[in-house]
Amino acid sequence: MAVGSWPSEWLRGVLSLAVLRALADGPTYGYALATALEEAGFGTIKGGTLYPLLSRLEAAALVQTEWRAGDGGPGRKYFLLTAAGRAELTAQADLWAAFARHTTRFIAKKEL
Amino acid sequence: MNTMPDDKWLAEMTLELRLRDVPGPVIGDALAAVETHCADAGQSAVEAFGDPRQYARSLTLPTHRPAATFASRVGLVGPIAAGMTGAFLLPPLVRALHGGGVTAAVSWGEVLCLGLAGVLVWLALQLLRPLLENWLAGVVFFGGGVVALALLPRLVPATAFALPPWLVALTCLVLLGVSVVGQRKAAQRWGDPIIDPRIPSQRPTVPGWASQWLFVLVALALGLLELVPLLWS
Numbered sequence: 001m002a003v004g005s006w007p008s009e010w011l012r013g014v015l016s017l018a019v020l021r022a023l024a025d026g027p028t029y030g031y032a033l034a035t036a037l038e039e040a041g042f043g044t045i046k047g048g049t050l051y052p053l054l055s056r057l058e059a060a061a062l063v064q065t066e067w068r069a070g071d072g073g074p075g076r077k078y079f080l081l082t083a084a085g086r087a088e089l090t091a092q093a094d095l096w097a098a099f100a101r102h103t104t105r106f107i108a109k110k111e112l
Numbered sequence: 113m114n115t116m117p118d119d120k121w122l123a124e125m126t127l128e129l130r131l132r133d134v135p136g137p138v139i140g141d142a143l144a145a146v147e148t149h150c151a152d153a154g155q156s157a158v159e160a161f162g163d164p165r166q167y168a169r170s171l172t173l174p175t176h177r178p179a180a181t182f183a184s185r186v187g188l189v190g191p192i193a194a195g196m197t198g199a200f201l202l203p204p205l206v207r208a209l210h211g212g213g214v215t216a217a218v219s220w221g222e223v224l225c226l227g228l229a230g231v232l233v234w235l236a237l238q239l240l241r242p243l244l245e246n247w248l249a250g251v252v253f254f255g256g257g258v259v260a261l262a263l264l265p266r267l268v269p270a271t272a273f274a275l276p277p278w279l280v281a282l283t284c285l286v287l288l289g290v291s292v293v294g295q296r297k298a299a300q301r302w303g304d305p306i307i308d309p310r311i312p313s314q315r316p317t318v319p320g321w322a323s324q325w326l327f328v329l330v331a332l333a334l335g336l337l338e339l340v341p342l343l344w345s
Contacts, residue, residue, distance in 0.1 A: 030145065031152035047149045047160035052170040059172040067144075067309045075310040076152075077145050 011043050016053055017096060018042055020081065020089040023063065029076040030054070054079055062088050121157040121164045122146065126306070128168035131241050133175040136304040142171060144310050184302050191294025193230070195327025198287030200226045201280055202331045203265075203338035208277040210342045216280040221268035225261050232257045284331070291327045299324070 015037075022028070022036050034045045057063040062085035067075045081089070122143055129139045150157055161167045178184070200222060208216035236243060236253070243250045275283075322329075 029152075030149050034153075046162075047146065047153070047155075048162040048167050048170070051145060051149070051161075052167070052172070055172040065141075067141075074148060074151070075144075076148050077141070077309075 023081040027080040124164035140306040191291045194287040195291030199331035201284040202335040206338040215274035217271045217274040220272045221265035225264040
């Protein structure tokens with residue numbers, strides 16, 4: 001199956017973790033984040049999906065924001081991972097790996 | 113819906129966030145984020161974010177209800193009460209000036225009218241969300257209110273009290289002056305302006321002149337409504 005045509009329910013479930021991982025590379029703004037995730041095969045992410053998720057992460061203090069002036073253009077809102085966000089990313093990444101292994105083993109069983 | 117212009121979209125989002133008691137600067141931040149994302153993506157707000165009210169509801173944002181102190185209650189309600197009373201004094205004044213009377217008579221109907229108007233304004237603020245969301249409820253409420261306010265002075269014409277026209281005129285001017293100055297001060301002190309984070313040095317705009325001069329405009333309208341039939345007859 002081509003990258004990017006995975007079922008949308010799977011993508012929705014993993015988006016929060018994917019956003020945390022994308023932010024671990026450094027602060028970025030909303031549209032750049034959506035583009036990076038789309039190029040990584042997570043499908044088109046609209047503003048209406050991304051910003052509510054980012055607002056939840058900010059409310060949970062996993063992400064903080066700052067407005068940065070553009071070069072000659074209008075400012076943009078940058079999202080940065082906090083220390084708690086990095087810890088959450090590590091914990092979730094380990095949990096995800098365990099979950100994926102567990103699910104793969106179960107699906108592969110010849111008999112339940 | 114697919115062709116909703118961006119300024120209308122942003123206005124609906126703002127209204128929804130105001131109804132949720134989201135602080136002004138936080139609203140400004142959320143609006144600016146939508147605008148910059150749309151500019152980067154080359155999409156309209158409705159294409160990128162969907163329905164403005166649903167989007168506003170999906171955001172996790174702080175809310176606040178500022179503690180109402182006695183001073184803030186007086187500061188906010190006082191100018192409105194003064195403005196309403198000043199406006200309601202204008203029809204009796206117009207009648208007295210037109211008729212060349214020695215006194216300006218205020219009827220019980222007009223006194224009840226003022227009381228009813230106060231109750232309706234208070235009710236409207238309590239029921240703001242349902243009135244704005246259900247257009248029929250809004251039409252019935254405001255339409256019914258206007259009809260009741262128009263009929264009361266005619267139903268109860270008996271004089272409540274009479275004052276010299278100069279005193280009524282002076283009181284009217286003072287009350288309307290208090291309402292204009294008081295509303296401006298209240299807005300500056302307790303207002304919660306929406307601040308665009310992209311322009312941090314921008315002074316938050318004081319609510320437009322229309323809202324501060326509202327009761328002067330209402331007074332002039334009531335005065336004209338009283339004067340026109342008198343000139344016609």
